[in-house]
Amino acid sequence: MSQKLGFLPTLPSLLIAPGIPIIHRDLSWLQFNERVLNEAREQSNPVLERVKFLAISQSNLDEFFMIRYASLARSIQTLSRTNPEKAERTSEIRDSVLESVAQFTGRQADTLELLAAELDTKGIQVVRGANPGESGFFAGETVFREQILPLLTVPAPFRFSELIDLENLQSAVIFKNDRWTKLPKSMPGVYLAPHDAGVFVFFLDDLVLTHLDPSFGAVGILRLTKDGDFSIDLEEEDPENIPDVVRSGIGKRDKGRAVRLQYFGAFEDAFFTEALRTLKLQPGQLMTAAGSLFLQSLWTMVNQCPESVMAAHPHLKNAPLESRIPRLFERSEEIFEEIRHADILLHHPYDSFDAFVKYLQMACVDPQVRSIEQTVYRMDALSPMIDSLKTAAKTKKVVVVIELRARFDELNNLRLADDLKKAGVEVHFGFGKLKLHAKIVLITREEKDATGVLNEVQYTHISTGNYNAATARLYTDLAVFTAHKEVGADARLFFDAVVQEQVPSSFKYFVAAPTRLHRRLIAHIEQEARAAKAGNKARIVAKVNALVDLEVIDKLYQASQAGVQIDLIVRGACSLIPGIQGLSENIRVISVVDRFLEHSRIYYFANARAIYLCSADWMPRNFFSRLELAFKISDPFVYRYIEEVVIPIFLSDVVKARELTPLGTWKKRTVTGAKANFSPFLKNLFKGLPLRSQFLFEELARRGYAGTPLAEKPRASEMKKAGLGESQSPAPLE
Structure with a gap:
């Protein structure tokens, strides 16, 4: 089914030059998210895979508002002072975005209904708004009493001016008597309760409004989205201070201006009028929940569906991918010889990322390896590569260049940097205004040539994707292992430059x-x-x-x-x-x-x-x-x-x-x-x-x-x- 643009491609703001049309990037991105949602509606996909796509469509939309919509709003604010005509055209784009999102949210809600009906036939019952005596009511009451109620604080006086104090993507329950209570962000958005015939699935917002004592007078639940984009310029910073500078910058994500207010429940119009005025939001930035405020948490259902349900309905998910690990990655000497002989291409996840992990682990314990140098943009916190690098640092030179400003991975990268430093790894950071996004590993190994003379041979691994074993199972990427001297020389130039906080430029193959x-x-x-x-x-x-x-x-x-x-x-x-x-x-x-x-x-x-x-x-x-x-x-x-x-x-x-x-x-x-x-x-x-x-x-x-x-x-x-x-x-x- 075709997706309408929702705007005229001939708007002046959408032209490179007169007569050269483009699609505005934000409207085009919304079309992409529509394609994601379409996979949730695609009958040929297993039903839990469809649930996954619905969850992805919501987490995508959350990030879109935090980053892209926030940028659009800032542009309008700036242009209104410097270029009112362009500000007006950009406002038209903003209005088109909000209209498209409102329609998209309606399709998400419809998709949830379709999926709930199909899940019900598989022993998975999504329970919403249940009344006493209806299926799942008492199971939901138990979940609420045991897992949610103990985490709720006593309602406090509510003032509209305090709405902005909510953390980014945090929710709060609003009560009739001008009181409210914030929901901890650590609370799950989805809860599962297995039973003899299958499993009940509950959303947090529905459980709260259904099972909270009526005497509290709960009206509904709000969820606030803030401008989550921030830049950290490290140009003048001492390398020793960079982690602290990044830590202080992360806090800005919860202190940004409001960009969206979602609601679940029955609020009075007057409440929203005052909320929008206080938060300085347009009416289009107020959005009803697409069946729940926590669609993004449906991953819980996908990942924790009981084995009994999976056994009774074996086609709920795609069959596991049987990733391939080439045999030559089993022995250190063999893999290095093969790379010297010819480049090796891996296509992840069809070729397992474990092949690279094995390669790095072998290099870390190989006595002939003299140094290991690696960039990190995103790495899973439990990666076995971390321990391998720490072990290698005892006997070799190990250099890791970490980009601490990788969006939403800042804290993980800060912990990784600290962990590696303590183990003796030479840690460097991305520098200046540039985020280090290149994915490359250089291994220098001492080997004898045909005449028995020792030489240093450089092995380069370069990839389109992160050194992250978790996402490597979900993302498609290409990576090459090579021992070509010219490529190794390029890699050497690259690392020599970045550890000196310089931008490398002159290469042969890079x-x-x-x-x-x-x-x-x-x-x-x-x-x-x-x-x-x-x-x-x-x-x-x-x-x-x-x-x-x-x-x-x-x-x-x-x-x-x-x-x-x-x-x-x-x-x-x-x-x-x-x-x-x-x-x-x-x-x-x-x-x-x-x-x-x-x-x-x-x-x-x-x-x-x-x-x-x-x-x-x-x-x-x-x-x-x-x-x-x-x-x-x-x-x-x-x-x-x-x-x-x-x-x-x-x-x-x-x-x-x-x-x-x-x-x-x-x-x-x-x-x-x-x-x-x-x-x-x-x-x-x-x-x-x-x-x-x-x-x-x-x-x-x-x-x-x-x-x-x-x-x-x-x-x-x-x-x-x-x-x-x-x-x-x-x-x-x-």
């Missing part, structure tokens, strides 16, 4: 933001355009999470007009509008929302014969406000695999992919159009299988990549057995 990445992409796009005009091969394929940079969009439009065929795989916000005659008719945009969160970034330029893996999306913040790395693929087998297999599989998806139309709507794709992306080899390989990209990647990994360029690579151990002597890496692509 391209860094904020210094060169944006210019390099523009140059590549212009080169493809020149090639197309000259009648030569020209094509651009980019897979990113967001495309909102106006200069890049303008250059893509120009390349389309020059005849370049452009395919864009954009998971989230995409401001570019494809298929407009005379402007973007050679551009196609698809988005894939499926079981795993698409997170890998791939840039492909056919005329330049260049493929990059990157940590950066095509957004101004990635180009100019973060330290990012793009890695040019040098291994010919990996290059061919991405060009001949990965890209065509994404472009073939007709099950979970949606295509952006010239009208700014999203539609399902046709099988005929998608199959055109398949070579005869791929058609034969996947004969009879559904054209669903994530399913096909899972199948490839299960087959050990048989029939693909990755399988054509002779292994170092195989060459030794064949008596071919010391293996050599293939010549890198220039």
